[in-house]
Amino acid sequence: MKTKFFTLIILLTLLQGCTNEFPKDKAESVAYITDDITTLVVPKGHDLRPITLQNTNINLSEESKADIVKIKIFKIENDTYKLLFDGAIDREKSISSLIKIPNHVGLLAVQADLARGTREWVLTPNELGSLVIEDEVLIDEExxxxxxxxxxxxxxxxxxxxxxxxxxxxxxxxxxxxxxxxxxxxxxxxxxxxxxxxxxxxxxxxxxxxxxxxxxxxxxxxxxxxxxxxxxxxxxxxxxxxxxxxxxxxxxxxxxxxxxxxxxxxxxxxxxxxxxxxxxxxxxxxxxxxxxxxxxxxxxxxxxxxxxxxxxxxxxxxxxxxxxxxxxxxxxxxxxxxxxxxxxxxxxxxxxxxxxxxNASYTAITGSFTSNPSTDIKIEEGSIFKCASITSGGNIKGNHGYSIIETGSITFWSSSKQFKGELDICSNSYTDGMGDNKVINSCTTFISTSACSLGYNNAVDNDNDGAIAGVDVDDNNASVASYQYPQGQNTFFTSLYEDLYPCMGDYDLNDLVHNYTYQESISNGENASITEIKFNYKFPAIGAGFNNSLVLRVMDEDNNATLNLESSDRYASSKITRMHDSQNNTTLFIFNNIKTIYTENVSGIINTVEIEYSDIPVISGTVSNINGAYDEFILQDGKLGHEIHPLYNELHRNYSALNTPTMYNDANNFSRCDDKSLGDGNLFINANGFPWVLTDLPMDLPWPKEGVLILEAYPNFDDFVISNPALDWYSSINGNREESQIIK
Structure with a gap:
């Protein structure tokens, strides 16, 4: 077991009784020894992200009854399904993308709304690279x-x-x-x-x-x-x-x-x-x-x-x-x-x-439908049934996926008979007492066209983007046809920043703790790409004397990207600065004065000695008119030009501007102090390949206490760096955490 020595020197301790902040002198607040960090060498190609970029290739079988199928992809964490993708495929269009799979996730689920109901595949991440969506064989014994x-x-x-x-x-x-x-x-x-x-x-x-x-x-x-x-x-x-x-x-x-x-x-x-x-x-x-x-x-x-x-x-x-x-x-x-x-x-x-x-059938009766016996009628497996009126002596049942019944007047001869199961009754005559708790009366169920069926809710394309209303996640926005949730819907990832760049600092990686989750809006067509993002940000800890700024950078060839702050009672949109980088065709949205969500003392530190602020606000917003990709970095003390970026991101291999600094960056930092950036795209690293940022940590992660090395807080981090990039070093199992050294 390695031994690490560190000493935390906190100035102005006597002021604790007067203020909730623990000021840290910008020049000398922590005496540190970084032997373990300086001796750990990051192997070439290891980006220190504990995730896999999984190639996804999902196609619709030629034998499928439905021409268009809604698809959802989930990661499974502790038996909980977390949505990663919400969209559709057809006979010409597949899902072909990269999905972030955390090291601790071993199973995924794909759900397809097929003609005869929803079918689910539970599979390993590798199996996502070649999945054919096929109808489930439903056996009728008779x-x-x-x-x-x-x-x-x-x-x-x-x-x-x-x-x-x-x-x-x-x-x-x-x-x-x-x-x-x-x-x-x-x-x-x-x-x-x-x-x-x-x-x-x-x-x-x-x-x-x-x-x-x-x-x-x-x-x-x-x-x-x-x-x-x-x-x-x-x-x-x-x-x-x-x-x-x-x-x-x-x-x-x-x-x-x-x-x-x-x-x-x-x-x-x-x-x-x-x-x-x-x-x-x-x-x-x-x-x-x-x-x-x-x-x-x-x-x-x-x-x-x-x-x-x-x-x-x-x-x-x-x-x-x-x-x-x-x-x-x-x-x-x-x-x-x-x-x-x-x-x-x-x-x-x-x-x-x-x-x-x-069997996803289509029945259209110009006149009335009358069923005399008290036996049940089955309308099921995503079928469509249309008639002028219904009179029935028995129950009408749906199963294996919602079916549509479109009709006029409805009469059951007995009060004990009703619609049951997965049916969507499209009738002005329908009342709640006519159906059980599974029956709906929305007329919104989507049923794809097929060789047998004309489909339902499948002819309207309000935004003319080529994705019909039934499968378009936003049919009022021509630039949006599907959603991706790279972190998982309503799930936060974490970035940990060390802000003394280009010097190493104490490498406690708590100078800015940033939790984030995104919803990516994807356009339709062969060149589908990210056109809009919705973000939720939290900053649960700020262990820096600097007043750092977070930068959200988006690809923006035409300089028309816009940010709309949607939800924050503690942070005003006036604190966000918009700048365009014309050399790289990107736009920067700079979140200044982040500390003010907690305090007006810009030199105070937040939640890195103990939890003083338990109420962590969420900053939410939308950025529109994006040309395919986005990333994040920080500005030390809010200074334009003093950028601190994560390691090279393979996800952005087609967007070189996002793997380089902006036109405003001071390149002289690359030759100062501990920065040993190379000319091969590996920037913002020290001599051993360590960055000043750990990002894409796939959970709402506890952070090291003030002055505690990341290796002291997470003892298995070195194994992850040196020999096992698939290790879930961050999780709460297998002795991954030294609980006394972290804040949570």
Whole structure:
């Protein structure tokens, strides 16, 4: 263990009874021995900041249902989430930035407002460098069983994305006989009676419009190639795989038939479904009349247009990637309807059994929605449901992310029924008694556009910055689209200053203790950068006889940066001096006379012997019209030209002006006393590479007592300097602090 010797000499001690300040002579107030500091050598490249600048690369998966996703990034400290970033990504825009990760932080959290609710990733800082935002797979047990049953029937032959494959020319030409595999390469009207297993392959450019087709035993399978056509009338018993065009007139799919579509199906008149295997895997199904379902009809990636009404007595499932458009009324009798994509209905909707609207779906009903049974209706997973009015005998429930219900009048047949869960009810008829404590009535929920949904609150861009209102953190400011909180929202970092530069001084690093937290406003677009900052400053200790000034320096090419002091009853904006550095395109905001927040005695010291001032004021403000970056330093005794800066900051590698002094600095200081600044960008350092400032200390840090070396207050600081830049030497664990030597 190293031994350090130091002696504190306080002058005018007898005046303590008359004043709260402990004056310290500017020329000789502390006798000090700095053997440990002078022998510690800072390794090249070590900036003494106990943080990591973590590269962030967050992208939206191509498979995401939402086109735009709100993103929040948090650091996790003692199980507490502290916000670092608030913004959005889309299919063209990722999050690519540097984030400050303190040495004591081992986990981060990323939250994404996806189409079906908020998903969270808890990850290490390194994993932030390559994160793909993907939808969470939500498993519906009933759907899973149905899919498994269907897969068992079809997986051996084809999948929804891959129709059965075959080659024209592999089969004999069709001649009207059954019992075999035949191809059609002409425009045929040949009749067929089927009594044995038979396959007909209609080649591209060919057609089959049989004068008569008899297949009572359902032994016929028809394959229609892209560019081919099949025309049938009335009741069908066969299995059809259609990649071309199917033409039907008043078609009925009987219970033994099967129809799989990837092409175009045109039904003139009505369509009746008694089969459990009607699958629109792609393409379009046009029905000029009405659709009646007493079997299973799955729209599984296609578009179904019904000119008339729809009546369901079994199952209609409008799955992900599908569109259903109905020109008349929609009635669910003894069956069920599920919408997982886009459904529009021009008439009224009446439910007498079971309906669900989920998977970030979009449902628009021109008329009313009436649900007769007392069973629950599900509108969930970020879905949008619109209708003229709602009448319901059961609860209407939301889950897995807020869904929107936009409607007129609302009636529940029983006072015990209501809206429940994550629903935003956009209706002038809504009253608090209609929903539980999770239901909101704001109409402000953002839902992104997607292949299925038109989205909600996603068409307005009030400030025309290219970021829509739903994800723009400030849609009334064209220069702001997202926020970064480099210290963590409502979290302070600390800078410790030694002010006897260019001489080392006592290196107790308490001459100015500065706590700070920033909110950075980031613009939108490819060249997104900081355009505005909000700051909160505290100065809990000032152990200096000098009346030092803090300088907030911002990049400002056009000399139009402005500072607005927003909150301080102890510090006036008149004490802030604005100066422009035309050589470096920066503007300086100089906070003079900081000590006056405590006392008018400019030579007094504050809170470095003991806490005399427990009420620490916060100085808050906003700086606008910034060109990308900012930093801080101090002026010794408020003298322009006597600057004291931190070490080179890699964060500002693209802003060289912030890693150099201002045009007003007295460069002669670089050759005086202990300053041994080098010409390689390492300025304001002594012979061993030590600076006069420790900055980006990632907490509201206790400071050394008057005359106490930083090594005495924080015994592990030397290990951090010499061998372990990842050490959290400042935290309250692992013997990091000598409690008797610090003020807190």
């Amino acid at each position: 759907d899973s069983e149905n899919k498994s049953a269907t897969a068992a029937k079809t997986s051996a032959a084809f999948s929804k994305d891959n129709p059965p494959s075959w080659n024209c020319g592999d089969y004999a030409e069709f001649n009207g006989n059954d019992d075999g595999n035949f191809q059609i390469t002409t425009n045929s009207t040949q009749s067929l009676t089927v009594t044995k297993n038979t396959s007909i392959y209609i080649c591209s450019g060919s057609s089959w419009n049989p004068t008569l087709l008899t297949d009572w035993g359902s032994k016929l399978t028809i394959y229609v190639a892209s560019g081919a056509s099949l025309s049938l009338r009335g009741s069908l018993y066969s299995t059809t795989y259609n990649e071309g065009t199917f033409n039907g007139v008043n078609t009925i799919f009987t219970n033994k038939s099967e129809f799989n579509n990837w092409g175009t199906a045109n039904i003139v008149g009505n369509l009746g479904v008694f089969s459990d295997e009607i699958n629109i895997y792609g393409g379009t199904c046009n029905i000029s009349g009405s659709l009646s379902i007493e079997g299973h009809f799955d729209n599984d990636g296609g578009t179904v247009n019904v000119g008339g009404s729809v009546t369901i007595s079994d199952k209609l499932h409008n799955k992900e990637g599908s569109t259903l458009k109905v020109g008349g009324d929609f009635t669910v009798n003894s069956g069920e309807f599920k919408n997982e994509c886009k459904t529009t209905i021009s008439g009224n909707f009446v439910n007498s059994k079971k309906v669900e609207f989920k």
